[in-house]
Amino acid sequence: MGDPLKMIIDASNIAHHQNKAIMKRIIEAIKAVKKLGFKPIVVADASLKHKIDDEEKYKEYIKKGIIKEVPAGTNADHYILKLAEEEDAKILSNDNFREFRDEFKNIDSRRVPYTFENNKIVIGKIPKVRKVKDIIKEITLDALNKFKDKGFDYYNVRHGKKLSGIAIAKEAISRIKVYEEGLESKVEEVFMKIPVLKNVLEMVENIEEGNYIIFVLVNPQDYKKVVKYAGNIAVTVRDNLELEYSPLVAVRNDIFMRKNHFELNVLPSEDVMEESPYNVNITVNNHDYALVKRNSRNIASTIAARIGSWRFPIVAVRPSVLLENPGEFEVTLEKGGQK
Structure with missing residues (x-):
């Protein structure tokens, strides 16, 4: 419901x-x-x-x-x-x-x-209810599916778990244990593993320090609160699992997350791309242009965290008179930072 x-x-x-x-x-x-x-x-x-x-x-x-x-x-x-x-x-x-x-x-x-x-x-008469937020979600999902069509799978769980620092740490420990024990193939289907790419770019310095990258997917309204947890989560995970290095905890705004809920995309650092392989072009009707433009960074953040990219793709939003009705949009991908 x-x-x-x-x-x-x-x-x-x-x-x-x-x-x-x-x-x-x-x-x-x-x-x-x-x-x-x-x-x-x-x-x-x-x-x-x-x-x-x-x-x-x-x-x-x-x-x-x-x-x-x-x-x-x-x-x-x-x-x-x-x-x-x-x-x-x-x-x-x-x-x-x-x-x-x-x-x-x-x-x-x-x-x-x-x-x-x-x-x-x-x-008085209530104008027809239109789920504006769903337009942003539809655009983001369409873009993610286009990445998938090009061979870049994505973490697709969207229901979320109740948010707290302890809950994030426990979930991260559980996910990393799976990798450490070599049981990726047996984990539930929702724990998707991003495929390792042959030409992954050399990682930025702070990524090289950790064995794992923990992308914490949160509602934009929860971002500042969760960033404060990041250091403690990293230390807790390292100490609990006796890892050589603390994992890097990267908090990301996610279009699909409800307030006070979170999801994790946990990846070995060598599986994380430094750059998004594609940038995203969104053409939208004039009615929704301002809304989509304001959410472009959240769209970029969602895509990056779910495909396993450290840096965000560039998301360009353009209005078009050819798209006449509210809710109409087109998404295309353009070759991005990965060489």
Whole structure:
């Protein structure tokens, strides 16, 4: 079962009525959004706390994390629109966001209008739900399959395990034990081994220090947290397995990972390519261009970690008028760094 669809509630827009800011209107909106099957994300301008009629209830919702305040000095409308793209969410608001239409091309497909009748909210027609994040995943998967067609297999597990430093270390120890005992062929199918290439480039200096490279695949929102674990994970794995060298732990953003989950692609260092053998060209419709462009580095990171490349491929994103519909794209590979 997939994650629930999300709807951002523009709390400042919802609350205001006849020069007043009414807390009950926000509460009604939360109930209505849940009833429609959406997960509500309530976002309020920081100034709303000074205007709301029921300040005590408002503070209670803030404390419980039900209402999230926009950081001080941040434009609330821009914050909401950016969050909507990141979370692939609808926006419950009567604001047209005219100031930001050049930057955010899909406002009309996200914004859901509303009215209040007898103190009850009536939510307007919801634009057709479109899984924007799936487009990024589809593009990445298409690129990976094109690498596979050219003889470069990839680590294809995408469900993920619950994230913690201990869990990563335990999983890495388990994987490396398989290699150390020479049991690659008997391990479960999900533990894919990247084929050794005849013309692997000479590795960069810091890769030569370790017997193994541990690519830790995480959601981009977890990247900074997991990087802090890297040193301890490397030492723990080395000491537990009595390795001559600590493995190199490389944390990589991965398009397919849910927040607070991880996967590992663990490889002997001689199996890791210094450069990606191909770069990636993505042609996309104008509607999705900005989104795909913003995610190009995450796409590159995902591909590199899953094919076993130390450096990322170059990912070039171009719009095309020939691709008319949202969701349309084309992926081609171009010879990259490997000679």
